[in-house]
Amino acid sequence: MTKVAVLGAGSWGTALANTMAKNGNQVVLWSHKEEQAAEINNQHTNDKYLPKAKLEENLQATSEMAEALDGAAIALVVVPTKAIREVGTKLAEVLKTSGQQVVLAHATKGLEQKTHLRISQMLEEVVPAECYTGLAVISGPSHAEDVIKSDLTAISIGSTDEKAAEALQEALANESFRPYTNADLIGSELGGALKNIIAIGSGMLIGKGYGANAQAALLTRGLVEIRAVGKALGANAETFLGLAGIGDLIVTGMSPNSRNYRAGRSLGQGKPLSQVEEEMGMVIEGVNTVKAVNDLQGSLNLDLPITSALYRVIYEGESINAAIKDLMTRPLKAED
Numbered sequence: 001m002t003k004v005a006v007l008g009a010g011s012w013g014t015a016l017a018n019t020m021a022k023n024g025n026q027v028v029l030w031s032h033k034e035e036q037a038a039e040i041n042n043q044h045t046n047d048k049y050l051p052k053a054k055l056e057e058n059l060q061a062t063s064e065m066a067e068a069l070d071g072a073a074i075a076l077v078v079v080p081t082k083a084i085r086e087v088g089t090k091l092a093e094v095l096k097t098s099g100q101q102v103v104l105a106h107a108t109k110g111l112e113q114k115t116h117l118r119i120s121q122m123l124e125e126v127v128p129a130e131c132y133t134g135l136a137v138i139s140g141p142s143h144a145e146d147v148i149k150s151d152l153t154a155i156s157i158g159s160t161d162e163k164a165a166e167a168l169q170e171a172l173a174n175e176s177f178r179p180y181t182n183a184d185l186i187g188s189e190l191g192g193a194l195k196n197i198i199a200i201g202s203g204m205l206i207g208k209g210y211g212a213n214a215q216a217a218l219l220t221r222g223l224v225e226i227r228a229v230g231k232a233l234g235a236n237a238e239t240f241l242g243l244a245g246i247g248d249l250i251v252t253g254m255s256p257n258s259r260n261y262r263a264g265r266s267l268g269q270g271k272p273l274s275q276v277e278e279e280m281g282m283v284i285e286g287v288n289t290v291k292a293v294n295d296l297q298g299s300l301n302l303d304l305p306i307t308s309a310l311y312r313v314i315y316e317g318e319s320i321n322a323a324i325k326d327l328m329t330r331p332l333k334a335e336d
Contacts, residue, residue: 001025002171005072005102007087009036009061010282011049012107013078015144020171021059029061030068037061049282053148066094074167075102076138077123080283081110084119088126095131103164104132105157109139109192109248110285111292118189134164137185138172139192140243141251143258150176156243157181158188180243187239190230195249196286197293198222199260200267201310202253204320207268218306219253224336225304229293232300260286267313268320290314305330 002025006017009031021027031037040046040061044054062068069075069091079087084106095102104127108119117125120135140155147153155172157179159165165181172179182188198219205214226249227240239245252258263284266276277284294311297304309327312318 002074002167003028003072004074004076004171005030005068006076006078007065007068007091008078008083009033009040009046009049010078010080011046011144012142013076014040014046014050014055015147016076016078016107016138016172018055018059018148019174019177021056023171023174025171027059028068028072029059030065031061031063034063037063050144050148065090066098069094069098069100069102072100072102074171075104075132076168077104077106077119078108081108081112081119081122081285081288082283084108084112084122085126088123092127092131096128101131101133103134103136103167105136105138105159105164105168107138108285109189109196111193111289113288113292116292116296118186118193120185120189134159134161134167135185136161136164136168137188137192138168138179139188139248140180141247143251143255145257147177152176152178154178154180154243154247156188156247158185158239158244159183160185182239182242182244184236184239184244186233187230187235188244190233190235191226191240191244191248193285193289194226194229194293195222195245195252196260196284197290197307197310198226198249199252199258200264200284200286200290200314201306203258203261203264203266204268204310204313205264205324206261207265208320208324215254219249222253222306223249225302225306228302228304229296229300232302259284263287273314287314 004027007030017027017029106119136159142155157165157168169179290310309323313323
């Protein structure tokens with residue numbers, strides 16, 4: 001049995017915490033809201049994020065981070081990208097005060113807006129190296145709504161520290177949840193972040209009334225862009241052919257459980273972004289990632305036509321029809 005602190009009680013943090021609690025681990029889920037922690041402890045539910053789901057009775061919750069981290073061997077951060085620095089700073093303060101070390105992991109899929117940093121790079125900036133023994137990321141095709149129902153799921157744990165990856169693997173593995181490990185932390189993070197861009201585009205096509213041909217074309221050409229950015233930033237190209245790459249792209253780009261897909265579909269149906277964000281009630285990571293990667297492509301000397309088209313639609317007000325026409329009438333070329 002391992003004590004695990006999961007920091008972030010949204011849908012994905014709750015589903016991961018519940019999986020590890022189901023496996024017999026001592027899991028404490030931290031929420032910044034006292035009432036949410038009380039609901040999890042007393043009703044064993046988290047209805048705002050996982051309606052109708054019944055949580056394991058041994059899953060504990062708290063709004064005190066020090067309580068969650070007390071004696072923990074693993075600290076898993078699962079908050080939106082914009083909250084990473086704040087939560088990471090609090091985490092560091094607790095660990096420095098207690099003098100303990102943890103396996104530090106995250107399951108957040110995004111890039112920081114202005115710096116374009118990956119999540120692990122952000123954590124490295126705010127959590128001193130002496131506070132953790134290894135750094136890992138959970139990525140791959142996995143919707144919280146399916147994981148909480150014990151639907152069959154396989155994910156990937158990326159880390160340059162084999163022991164850190166294996167510690168998470170052992171805490172998560174059961175008959176319905178199969179974690180693999182890989183040594184490509186960079187590729188695992190980028191695959192998880194960049195597929196959200198393509199998922200928005202996939203949803204837009206369906207919202208506009210296009211069919212499977214269009215969706216398959218976008219996902220396939222989108223993978224080319226993901227792989228190009230990954231290689232330019234030091235990832236292993238093979239990673240994008242696995243769970244953290246094409247696996248995550250498929251599930252996020254095609255499932256109604258995907259926030260990014262749903263957001264794109266609503267945009268395709270003509271709703272303004274402000275309305276979509278309000279109706280969603282949760283962070284749409286891909287919207288920010290579109291901007292971050294569009295900003296990056298010049299410095300990386302890359303041509304990313306899908307990302308550029310989505311940027312123009314979301315941030316410059318270009319019509320989706322005009323963006324589609326531009327993509328389909330670009331100069332002809334060989335497939336890369």
